[in-house]
Amino acid sequence: MIESPGLTGAAAALGIGLLIGLERERHKGEGQSRACAGLRTFAITALLGYGAMQVAGGLLVAALAITLGGLVTVAYWRSLSDDPGVTSEVALLTVLVLGALCSSQPQLAVTMAVVMAGLLAYREKLHHFARSQLTDGEMRDALVLLTAALVVLPLAPDRYIGPYGAINLRTICTLTVLLMVVGAVGHVAVRALGTRYGYAISAIASGFASSTVTIAAMGHIAAREPVNVKLLSAAAIWSNLATFVQAGLILGAVDTGLLRPVFGPLVCGALATALYGLCLMFPKTATNASQPIKVGGAFNLKLALVVTLTVTGITFLSSVMLRYYGEAGVMVTATFTGFADAHASTASIASLAKSGQLPFDAIAVPVLIAISSNSLSKCAVAWVSGGSRFALYVIPGQVLLTLAMWAGIWLL
Structure with missing residues (x-):
């Protein structure tokens, strides 16, 4: 031919x-x-x-x-x-x-x-x-996001610098843009779907910024509206879906090969989260909740910058621990930093693997430790913010999804 x-x-x-x-x-x-x-x-x-x-x-x-x-x-x-x-x-x-x-x-x-x-x-x-739907704040956020993604990110050098070769500016910028993009997607989802799906959609969207803060917010609402405690507990649990999705996105953004060791645990944890949330939703609960949690702007730039700085610090600390104490040092660091933010710990572990300081197959355990310690802090937040009844629904869900995540390691 x-x-x-x-x-x-x-x-x-x-x-x-x-x-x-x-x-x-x-x-x-x-x-x-x-x-x-x-x-x-x-x-x-x-x-x-x-x-x-x-x-x-x-x-x-x-x-x-x-x-x-x-x-x-x-x-x-x-x-x-x-x-x-x-x-x-x-x-x-x-x-x-x-x-x-x-x-x-x-x-x-x-x-x-x-x-x-x-x-x-x-x-x-x-x-x-x-003219009618886009607010001034959303327009400003869109300009910031486009500037970061199309101007700053391409100019960031893709090489490891600093003591112990732990800092990669391209990786840091990529993670910052990813946080903004994920927050913007969650915001758009809430704007498009409205309040029909109430607290659940809002919690999942807010969970991309901070699942721990979302659980605290749901606990405060549950304290004011005890009739909707099961509905709010389900929304709080579903905010963990954002944790699993974002962990996968962070690992994939650094290197797609990092997804293989943790794919099974993340999927199992997400499935357990979804099923437990559905069990709380049925039989049908009260639906006279006042309004869903406010997501705010298209994304939280301050939070993205704070997470970026946190990632940088944790990456450096993990590099030092790895140099002097081996992989056990990385696990100790992941345990303590995971109490505050699982995403930052995950990003730092991914950076170590990308730079060649940690084998790809060795990232699963420290990543799961970081998410597990973060789950423990969520249990404490649920008890303090929502009281014993709210915690009675949330804590078993956190324990279940954590156990399911660790069970998923057998699927590797």
């Missing part, structure tokens, strides 16, 4: 023109106010860009773009109205460039065209979201 790369590129360019052209044709309008370009114009423009690139390269494409820009400017002024838009005109120029791009990277051009078509098709929903 004879391959025809030129024909493939032309077909991709035509497809792009037809895709964007169909969407624009539906919003072209009629009469004097109709837009200047529709299905045929977009299809021809895409083919024009591809042909120009094949004949004379980028110089001809640039000349055509200037000419096309002049034509659409004239059309724009002729159809000027009270609320003129330049979306179709900009889309037409973009289609010309995408048609030219099909000569060298048709897959990229088609991908960009699909994204562009989606932005055009969901114009009204995007406008409504930006």
Whole structure:
């Protein structure tokens, strides 16, 4: 079979023109106010860009773009109205460039065209979201997240520095961005689902920031609303799902090979958590709870920075303990630091393994120790914040998920 790369590129360019052209044709309008370009114009423009690139390269494409820009400017002024838009005109120029791009990277051009078509098709929903749904705080958080992910993270050097070679700036930045992304995803989930699923969804989302704090919050609510203690206890237990998921995400972000030793324990712990929470939910409990726990902004930047600094300190301490006391030193460090934050301990252990100071197969036990000690601190928090009745439901769940997690080590 004879391959025809030129024909493939032309077909991709035509497809792009037809895709964007169909969407624009539906919003072209009629009469004097109709837009200047529709299905045929977009299809021809895409083919024009591809042909120009094949004949004379980028110089001809640039000349055509200037000419096309002049034509659409004239059309724009002729159809000027009270609320003129330049979306179709900009889309037409973009289609010309995408048609030219099909000569060298048709897959990229088609991908960009699909994204562009989606932005055009969901114009009204995007406008409504930006104007009515998105708050100033969420917009600020989105800008911070994009800056961290697209500017700071790529510039961070990927090498180990400092005493004992324990600090990797790329790993630290990756974990910080991951904390912000996970918090933002949880926030979006709560905004999208509303309060229908109440405390459970809110607790899981808040658990990505801090499961211990979430359990404390649920305990305070249970003290005020004892009729909903089982419902709130289930939500508190389900916040542990975030702990297991985030531990897996942290390990995978550092190196996907780190997931293999702990995959079984994390899955078993998560399953036990989900099942115990469901048992508390049924039979049906009272549902007149006032409102779910507040998740706050899209993410907690202060918390992400604090965790990052904590990870750095624990990583350094673990490196020192590893150097002088071997793997037993790492386990002792994981035990004590896990009382405060299992995620920071997990990240530090992952960093040690990534730097070659700790074998990949040796991370399972210290990671499970960190999560277990954190589970113990959650039991104490449940008793103090919610009283004996709340703790009576939460503590058995914490014990069960911890035992299930350790039992999962046999699945390795």
